[in-house]
Amino acid sequence: MWKYILKRLLLLIFTLFLVITVTFFLMQIMPGTPFNNPKLTPEALAQLKTTYGLDLPLWQQYLNYLIGAAHGDFGTSFQYQNQPVSMLIGQRLPVSAQLGAQALVVGVIAGLFMGAASARNKNNKIDGTLGVISTLGISIPSFILGIVLVYVFGFKWPLFPVSGWGDSFSQTILPTIALAVSPAAVTTRFVRSEMIESLGSDYVQLAKAKGLSAKEIVNQHAYRNSMIPVLTLIGPMAAGLLTGSTLIEQIFSIPGIGQQFVLSIPSKDFPVIMGTTIVYSAMLMVMILITDILTAIIDPRVRLQ
Amino acid sequence: MSNPILKVENLHVNFNTYAGTVQAIRDVSFDLNEGETLAIVGESGSGKSVTTKTLMGLNAKNASIPDNSRLLFKDRNLLDLKESEWQSVRGNEIAMIFQDPMTSLDPTMKIGMQIAEPLIKHRQMKKEDALARALELMKGVGIPNAEGHINDYPHQWSGGMRQRAVVAIALAADPEILIADEPTTALDVTIQAQILNLMKDLQKETGSSIIFITHDLGVVAGMANRVAVMYAGKIVEYGTVDEIFFNPQHPYTWGLLNSMPTTDTQVGSLEAIPGTPPDLLMPPKGDAFASRNVYALAIDSKEEPPFFRVSDTHYAATWLLDERAPKVTPPLQIQKRWARWQEIQGQEA
Known part of the structure; x- marks a missing residue:
């Protein structure tokens, strides 16, 4: 087990190296320059390029970046002068990660309950209602939901604060809900179909023949078996949520990393693009690794090797 | 018992x-x-x-x-x-x-x-x-x-x-x-x-x-100990295991026993019951087995056979057991089984 995890972590570092390489050279293809202020004199531009090492040959820039990255130095932002990228991410990632984690927990737990309720009441009113709710949850974009929440709970009935971060927990409630709806809806649909399959299986027939009640069958047999495929869905979902949502962070004025990632692209802030890409890739791979470990814990047929 | x-x-x-x-x-x-x-x-x-x-x-x-x-x-x-x-x-x-x-x-x-x-x-x-x-x-x-x-x-x-x-x-x-x-x-x-x-x-x-x-x-x-033979949602014959195996009366039971290969079965001659079971959305009138039954009588397609008593433990639902029915000769395999039944009965008597 530990050997396997170590192997996966080494593989993760290698994959990150590939991600860095591909992203680095892709950025060079992007047209334009980070320094597009028309007031800049050619001398000043040359000065800037020297400061950021952009006058060096490409291979040397690449090598410098790799050596820096290996030492935990991801360069300095072009946009926010003198702000090291690692500091920028270090400040903003925890905010996004907390919001994402809250949304993930709320969304997945709600999805597990609603999916199971839907499957147990297959094709009746409860299932139909939950089906409509989850379809809406998947199809309504989170930013529209965010705006509706701001209007309803911030303006019409001002129950929760609608902007800011870090002052009180109540600030996190509306953005968490806005962000949790889509994962909850996706999880509901997925759990429903997996649970229906599980409830139709032979081992559930045998559990019925043992005299177990519907509730006991779901809790003791169906949930665990349905969770195995559901986990593969939750891994990438978690990576997406933890690395921030641009739109939700914008609506609720949350100083997260999602905004950073998007803004860095039009302004060609190379070090920030690189940094956030690395963070996202690393997060995705760690989540997939955690998913694999959890799958091996739940499903005895899976061996980690 | x-x-x-x-x-x-x-x-x-x-x-x-x-x-x-x-x-x-x-x-x-x-x-x-x-x-x-x-x-x-x-x-x-x-x-x-x-x-x-x-x-x-x-x-x-x-x-x-x-x-x-x-x-x-x-x-x-x-x-x-x-x-x-x-x-x-x-x-x-x-x-x-x-x-x-x-x-x-x-x-x-x-x-x-x-x-x-x-x-x-x-x-x-x-x-x-x-x-x-x-x-x-x-x-x-x-x-x-x-x-x-x-x-x-x-x-x-x-x-x-x-x-x-x-x-x-x-x-x-x-x-x-x-x-x-x-x-x-x-x-x-x-x-x-x-x-x-x-x-x-x-x-x-x-x-x-x-x-x-x-x-x-x-x-x-x-x-x-006992066997009940089912066909198209009904029991067509039941009796002790010996009665069913050696003194079968229902043509469907004959078919089932006949399609069981024995050491006598010649190479390449597996027996089967022709046709398929009836559609139970619309069960046929009369004896459900009639359409697959080479021994079927005219009454089979009109009226459902009741259970006829063969012994205290053995009953079969086929018109062939009615006293008015013509005597039919079952397949050879079944005749052999009947002969064996006579021997068993003889030994017991």
Whole structure:
């Protein structure tokens, strides 16, 4: 087990190296320059390029970046002068990660309950209602939901604060809900179909023949078996949520990393693009690794090797 | 011996589908005596599996059972039970052995725990006590080194071993009636014999009654005391195992026995019953078997045959037994069986 995890972590570092390489050279293809202020004199531009090492040959820039990255130095932002990228991410990632984690927990737990309720009441009113709710949850974009929440709970009935971060927990409630709806809806649909399959299986027939009640069958047999495929869905979902949502962070004025990632692209802030890409890739791979470990814990047929 | 523990009276089971009502069970009555093994035999779609599911209260939601149907067990009609009452019958008083051991066990639960579950549910045992009893049951069904395997998961076991676990689950709460739904169909022939012997031995120990569902007459001969032959949702002939094997009267039973290969069977000459069973959305008028029956009489397509008595224990629903019916000569194989029956009778007399 530990050997396997170590192997996966080494593989993760290698994959990150590939991600860095591909992203680095892709950025060079992007047209334009980070320094597009028309007031800049050619001398000043040359000065800037020297400061950021952009006058060096490409291979040397690449090598410098790799050596820096290996030492935990991801360069300095072009946009926010003198702000090291690692500091920028270090400040903003925890905010996004907390919001994402809250949304993930709320969304997945709600999805597990609603999916199971839907499957147990297959094709009746409860299932139909939950089906409509989850379809809406998947199809309504989170930013529209965010705006509706701001209007309803911030303006019409001002129950929760609608902007800011870090002052009180109540600030996190509306953005968490806005962000949790889509994962909850996706999880509901997925759990429903997996649970229906599980409830139709032979081992559930045998559990019925043992005299177990519907509730006991779901809790003791169906949930665990349905969770195995559901986990593969939750891994990438978690990576997406933890690395921030641009739109939700914008609506609720949350100083997260999602905004950073998007803004860095039009302004060609190379070090920030690189940094956030690395963070996202690393997060995705760690989540997939955690998913694999959890799958091996739940499903005895899976061996980690 | 003839002390019925379960009486099935006028059982009808209909399934309401979009295409119409499927009459899966059409007036089935039989008794199950204490300590005996009753085999229910028939081809696919004859209604034998629906019969067992009805006995467990596990029919699909679209099943409907008319009020005059009765399943009498311990002074009550099981068909009147609520779901919560059924739960205290299932796995406790009536238990079931399933067909396919490869899919019947929960892949994510330890086998010991799966055997312990009925004990925790019905005997209110603590988990440790139930697991201790599960270990005894595992030994009882012949699992070698049971201590070392109680924490195994199903995928670590072979099909034969898993079927032993399925038997142990059924036996856990010491049921009065055991329903075995083709328990050896999914197993190798050598393993089949082991499981059948195991069931016989366990029956001797526990004295439970067994309803044995199968389409394999070869298995019936070694297992059952009595046999009921089902066709198109009805019982067409029933009797003791010797009566069915050596003095069969219904042409369908003849067909079943004939299609069982013996050492006399010539190479390349497997017998089959021509045609397919009728569509139970619209059961035919008269004898449902008539269209596949070379011995069919004119009356078969008009009127359904009642049960004719062959002996006190042996009845068959075929017009051939009516005194007005012409005497027909059954297939050669059956004539040989009848001759053997005469010998047996002669020896007994």
